[in-house]
Structure formats: C-alpha cells, structure tokens
Amino acid sequence: MARKFVVGGNWKMNGNKEQIGQILNFLKEGPLNADTEVVVGVPAIYLEFVKNNAPGNVEVAAQNCYKAEKGAFTGEISPLMLKDIGVNWVILGHSERRQIFGESDELIADKIAFALQNGLKVIACIGETLEEREAGKTEEVVFRQTKAIADKVKDWSNVVIAYEPVWAIGTGKTASPEQAQEVHKALRDYIASSISPDVAGGIRIQYGGSVTGANCKELGSQPDIDGFLVEGASLKPEFVDIVNAKQ
Numbered sequence: 190m191a192r193k194f195v196v197g198g199n200w201k202m203n204g205n206k207e208q209i210g211q212i213l214n215f216l217k218e219g220p221l222n223a224d225t226e227v228v229v230g231v232p233a234i235y236l237e238f239v240k241n242n243a244p245g246n247v248e249v250a251a252q253n254c255y256k257a258e259k260g261a262f263t264g265e266i267s268p269l270m271l272k273d274i275g276v277n278w279v280i281l282g283h284s285e286r287r288q289i290f291g292e293s294d295e296l297i298a299d300k301i302a303f304a305l306q307n308g309l310k311v312i313a314c315i316g317e318t319l320e321e322r323e324a325g326k327t328e329e330v331v332f333r334q335t336k337a338i339a340d341k342v343k344d345w346s347n348v349v350i351a352y353e354p355v356w357a358i359g360t361g362k363t364a365s366p367e368q369a370q371e372v373h374k375a376l377r378d379y380i381a382s383s384i385s386p387d388v389a390g391g392i393r394i395q396y397g398g399s400v401t402g403a404n405c406k407e408l409g410s411q412p413d414i415d416g417f418l419v420e421g422a423s424l425k426p427e428f429v430d431i432v433n434a435k436q
C-alpha cells in the first residue's frame with residue numbers, strides 16, 4: 190500500500206506574530222511537493238491566526254489537548270475546541286510532554302483515543318532516551334509506548350506515529366538512516382503481529398530528531414520512513430527542502 194509522505198513542523202513554544210508571518214511567507218512561496226502532506230504544530234495561542242493565514246496546502250495541528258470535552262481543567266484545551274476553530278490535527282505524547290510534564294503512557298493513550306473519537310487526526314510520538322538505547326532497550330520502549338496506545342485505539346486510520354529518539358531531538362545528533370530504518374521496520378513488524386498486517390502496511394511512521402535540509406533526502410529514502418517531525422529546521426526556510434525530500 191502506498192503511504193503518502195507526511196512532514197510535520199513542530200514549532201513548540203517558539204515564534205511571535207512577526208516570526209510566524211515569516212514562516213508563513215516561506216511556506217506560501219514553497220513550492221511544496223503536492224504529493225506530501227504538510228502539517229504545522231502551532232502554539233495554542235496562534236492556532237487560529239495560522240489557520241486563517243496558512244496556505245491551503247498546509248494543515249494546522251495543536252501541540253496538545255486534553256481527554257475531556259470541557260470542564261474544570263485549568264490551562265487545558267479540548268479536542269472540541271480545536272474542531273470548533275477548524276483545527277483537524279494534534280500532536281500528542283511528545284517526549285517533552287512525557288519528560289517535562291510527566292505524562293504517562295496511559296494518559297497519552299487516553300488523550301489519543303479521545304482526540305480520535307472527536308474527529309482529530311493525531312501525530313502520536315514515541316521514542317527512547319539515550320540511557321534506554323545504551324541499555325539495549327530501544328525496541329522494548331517503543332513497543333511498550335505503542336502497546337499503551339493500541340490498548341485504547343482500535344481504528345488507526347487517523348494516526349501517524351512519530352518515532353523520535355529523545356537523544357536526537359534538538360541535539361544535532363541525527364539517527365543514521367540505518368538506525369532510523371531499523372527501528373521503523375521493527376515497529377512496523379511489531380504492529381503487524383500485535384495489531385494487524387493491514388494497520389502495519391498503512392500506518393505512516395515519521396522520523397524526528399535533528400532532521401535538516403542536508404540529511405532529509407537520505408532519511409526519506411528509507412523504505413519504512415514515511416515523513417518527518419521537525420522542530421529546529423521547521424522554523425527556517427530549509428523546511429521547504431524537507432517537505433520536498435521525497436520526490
């Protein structure tokens with residue numbers, strides 16, 4: 190099954206209106222490969238601004254949302270609120286949410302399931318720390334994180350998995366194409382055996398961690414890498430080259 194390449198720019202907590210205007214300008218100028226899906230993860234306060242000003246071929250994602258429709262959850266945003274302003278995507282389970290904000294596998298799975306039930310598409314992030322990799326636990330960790338999601342999600346058609354080794358995020362230390370491919374392949378095999386071969390064949394698995402204009406082509410040519418999730422380079426014009434990595 191052909192899987193459409195999908196490139197996400199996760200802006201994290203960066204940018205102001207002026208800088209976001211500059212990013213939107215280079216996205217408008219592109220040109221962006223029409224065969225690649227492009228999604229930008231925007232700080233909550235700028236979601237509507239970006240939604241209203243991004244070119245039509247760029248979709249907008251929130252970087253978080255909660256597992257309830259509404260209520261006494263100070264500081265949180267519900268999937269219904271995102272849908273209300275026309276946002277159709279959310280990034281959940283990023284390692285910064287896991288590590289800095291203490292989100293567990295279980296909470297992340299609940300949030301993913303609830304977002305999907307409410308019509309959002311989800312970029313679900315997983316990945317091992319350096320300590321876990323050095324202890325030979327990469328597969329154990331990413332399988333555990335995937336299983337937690339699988340326990341609560343039955344329909345995977347609106348899920349993109351982002352494999353982001355934590356040691357490669359923002360460090361300039363990219364996983365080599367072989368290292369990334371090895372984990373992507375192992376994940377796809379795990380999904381085939383634990384969920385279904387159909388889900389495994391169709392699901393898109395992005396790689397994230399120091400992706401740049403210089404390394405994106407080789408990473409993108411790996412058979413099980415179906416796109417990228419990028420922070421640093423997504424704030425710069427080289428993001429256009431990353432979107433166009435797969436021709």
Ligand SMILES: O=C[C@H](O)COP(=O)(O)O
Binds near residue numbers: 353399
């Ligand atoms: O969500 C994006 C990742 O954390 C990657 O960030 P980076 O491209 O700056 O390494």
